[in-house]
Amino acid sequence: MKRNSWLSYLVSAFAVLLAGCAATTPPQSGGPDLKTARITVLYDAFGRASAMKKDWGYAALVEVGGRRILFDTGGNAEIFAQNVKAKGVDLTTLDFVVMSHRHGDHMGGLAHLLNVNPKVKVYAPRDGFGGVYGSSLPSSFYRKAESSPREMRYYDGAPPAEVILGSAWPAANFDVIDKTTEVAPGVWLIALTSDAPGTRELKELSLAIDTPDGIVLVVACSHPGIEAIVEAASKINKHIHFVAGGFHLVVAPDPAIAKIATSLKDNWKVDWIAPGHCTGEPTFVALKQTFGDRYLYAGLGTTLVLGAAVRPAAEAGHPQTQAMEEDDLESYRELLARGADAELQLLAGAAP
Numbered sequence: 001m002k003r004n005s006w007l008s009y010l011v012s013a014f015a016v017l018l019a020g021c022a023a024t025t026p027p028q029s030g031g032p033d034l035k036t037a038r039i040t041v042l043y044d045a046f047g048r049a050s051a052m053k054k055d056w057g058y059a060a061l062v063e064v065g066g067r068r069i070l071f072d073t074g075g076n077a078e079i080f081a082q083n084v085k086a087k088g089v090d091l092t093t094l095d096f097v098v099m100s101h102r103h104g105d106h107m108g109g110l111a112h113l114l115n116v117n118p119k120v121k122v123y124a125p126r127d128g129f130g131g132v133y134g135s136s137l138p139s140s141f142y143r144k145a146e147s148s149p150r151e152m153r154y155y156d157g158a159p160p161a162e163v164i165l166g167s168a169w170p171a172a173n174f175d176v177i178d179k180t181t182e183v184a185p186g187v188w189l190i191a192l193t194s195d196a197p198g199t200r201e202l203k204e205l206s207l208a209i210d211t212p213d214g215i216v217l218v219v220a221c222s223h224p225g226i227e228a229i230v231e232a233a234s235k236i237n238k239h240i241h242f243v244a245g246g247f248h249l250v251v252a253p254d255p256a257i258a259k260i261a262t263s264l265k266d267n268w269k270v271d272w273i274a275p276g277h278c279t280g281e282p283t284f285v286a287l288k289q290t291f292g293d294r295y296l297y298a299g300l301g302t303t304l305v306l307g308a309a310v311r312p313a314a315e316a317g318h319p320q321t322q323a324m325e326e327d328d329l330e331s332y333r334e335l336l337a338r339g340a341d342a343e344l345q346l347l348a349g350a351a352p
Contacts, residue, residue: 032064032185032186033211034064034212034216034306037211038064038304038306039060039062039063039218039244039306040089040302042059042087042089043058043060043073043300045277045300046276052086053079053083055074057074057076058072058221059071059083059109060072060218062209064306069094070097071218071245072106073109073110073113076108076109077110077111079109083301086301092116092117094117095121097113097121098122098123098124098205099123100206100219101204102125102127102131102202121173121175122172123174123175123177123189124174125203125205128201129165131167131176133169134164134165134166134174135165136163136165139155139160139161177189178191179191180232186209186210187207187208187209187210188207188208188209188210189205189206189208190232191204192229192232195224195225196225204221206220208236213241214239215234215237215239215242216241216242217242219245219246220245220277221248226260227263234268239269239271242271243275244273244275244296245275245276245277246275246279247283248279250280252282254282260283261287262290264287271294272309273287273295274310275287275298296310296312
């Protein structure tokens with residue numbers, strides 16, 4: 001073969017090789033990678049025996065890309081403090097906190113957090129008049145009666161352009177979010193509103209981390225609907241790698257559960273799943289059956305080690321043959337029957 005022909009052959013072969021790589025290599029995210037990344041469940045109503053106390057609510061520590069993010073604070077400040085201490089979590093070194101929504105089983109431990117770390121940035125949903133985290137409204141929200149005497153008019157008839165509404169924690173460093181926002185490189189807060197009976201107009205934030213392996217999604221109660229949240233996350237990155245947290249199916253009927261489980265696996269192509277909190281016992285079982293080995297147990301105290309494959313570090317040596325074991329089920333049922341939070345009073349009316 002002549003020299004020029006040989007060079008042309010090499011160039012052509014190299015071009016074909018590059019084209020093949022481009023066709024088979026997924027696009028890489030500019031967000032944090034999953035080296036050393038992990039999620040630790042600090043608050044939930046099920047889990048194996050430990051120094052941590054089970055209670056209805058949710059909180060998790062998310063460590064990814066060198067950041068330490070606290071997602072919710074559970075339902076009781078004393079229990080939250082006990083569980084944080086049992087896991088050796090230092091709340092003074094958090095980068096920021098996400099309060100998903102205003103229900104007590106997710107924000108009950110906030111008082112303890114602010115006592116330990118009063119200046120930490122806390123992202124929370126902008127919730128209008130119901131905003132316990134603080135918000136504001138344009139003064140045009142109310143009708144004016146120009147002919148009324150000044151003493152019968154709000155602000156003597158000269159209101160500010162914006163009416164600032166107070167917070168239940170006035171000294172806290174809240175940053176209220178009203179739309180999906182990237183709060184750090186590759187770290188997103190998805191802001192959606194529930195349309196379900198009992199929680200209609202409730203604003204909720206979910207945490208989505210865009211990584212080279214796909215989206216890592218942490219949800220609180222999924223009041224806007226778990227599929228709606230996954231859909232919003234897929235607009236950041238179509239590849240949904242991992243979903244953890246509460247799916248709000250604790251009283252849902254079996255057909256609705258089966259439909260959602262199948263959709264998460266087949267339509268949204270979720271790689272790994274680790275449900276907890278208000279997902280519900282029948283949904284734990286259905287998701288375990290649907291996802292098989294890609295279903296991860298996420299009881300209280302579990303640390304989920306992230307990566308191309310996700311594994312529960314805290315469960316090493318404890319093979320999980322069921323979605324929940326009998327001791328887990330006992331505490332979960334007890335707390336559910338007790339109606340540990342006002343939210344549970346809404347669930348029956350919010351069932352599909």
